[in-house]
Amino acid sequence: MSERPDFDPSTLVIHSNRSYEMQSNSILFPIHQTATYIHESVGVTKGYGYSRGANPTVNALEQAIAAIENTATALCFRSGMSAIHTLCMAILKAGDHVILSDVIYGGTMRLFHQVLGNFGIEYSYVDTSSAGPAEAAIKPNTRLIFLESPANPTLKISDIRGVSEVAHKHENILVAVDNTFLTPLLQDCLALGADVSMLSTTKYIDGHNATIGGSLATNDEKLVERLRLVRKTIGSIQTPFDSWLALQGIKTLPARLDVHCSHAKQIAAWLEAHPRVAKVNYPGLDSFPQKALAASQQKDFGGMLSFELDASTEDSLRFMNALKLCTCAESLGSVETLATNPATASHCDLTREAREALGISDRLIRLSVGLEAPKDLIADFEQAFAVVFGSKA
Structure with a gap:
């Protein structure tokens, strides 16, 4: 786990993990609007090869989000739904089972009902306001419990700590939380026991209706690398300009x-x-x-x-x-x-x-x-x- 600096949140979002552009000393990190990067020699780069895999401006936003998530890094995507889709593609295969909060965003329901279900992913809607129903719904093939708390649109609360505890009695079950309504500043779902925090950065992170984006944060380094691979493969990375705008929003x-x-x-x-x-x-x-x-x-x-x-x-x-x-x-x-x-x-x-x-x-x-x-x-x-x-x- 990354150690969050002992800053007040208002200081944290401005200064922690902040990236600077050294050539001109611009106070704002620049927009790297580029598809590709020059190799210093064959096989030698400065860490960037192609913007479908990584981009400096996107990385700057990822580090800003990691600061408030208290993780070593975060990964940013073209939308919140793209983040959820990438997570599912990274950890699920045909025949796996997912537990979903019974009250959840309609787009998440649509993803499972009209897309992932066609690929053999099983799913159940469960009352996750307490741990008992979730524990009873776990099957041998359950691999993910996806919560949304507070839920859209009834504000129903999931017991994140309780559900995470029962999930982690099983070796292969991850708990992910859509934390869009609150952000890590109002609800630290990773500290409550969840494995993955998901945000639609379109919402409070941006705060100005200017961008579409999503993020995933976790302390599981192997999962981060798996997510990075899937994101690069399917091309779901956030865009540089939207990342730059979200970087301005997160400061306030x-x-x-x-x-x-x-x-x-x-x-x-x-x-x-x-x-x-x-x-x-x-x-x-x-x-x-x-x-x-x-x-x-x-x-x-x-x-x-x-x-x-x-x-x-x-x-x-x-x-x-x-x-x-x-x-x-x-x-x-x-x-x-x-x-x-x-x-x-x-x-x-x-x-x-x-x-x-x-x-x-x-x-x-x-x-x-x-x-x-x-x-x-x-x-x-x-x-x-x-x-x-x-x-x-």
């Missing part, structure tokens, strides 16, 4: 997360108190059934929440369409507050019955709370309520 990550968390708590409390809101899913609320578990493995409760109105699906969608300051968009983790309806977006591939069994009703609205002033967001909600319900709101 701690400051942004503080504001995201503070604003989300205020918005969640306001929504819960509103007579037209039937339910709010936010781990920081006392009404959230897993608040104790969340508090035991998270440093804060994050900037994501979801809620249902006491209204029809039609009126719920009208409410979303009436929002003016909040943006209707399918991403999260940016400076802008984003609202989406998972039933028509991230989880649209599921049947209504399957969605409702997971707590994803057609009325559910997922909110990524941004950096706007809470009073301005609340004013936007109030005017949207007035548009849909009039004076009765």
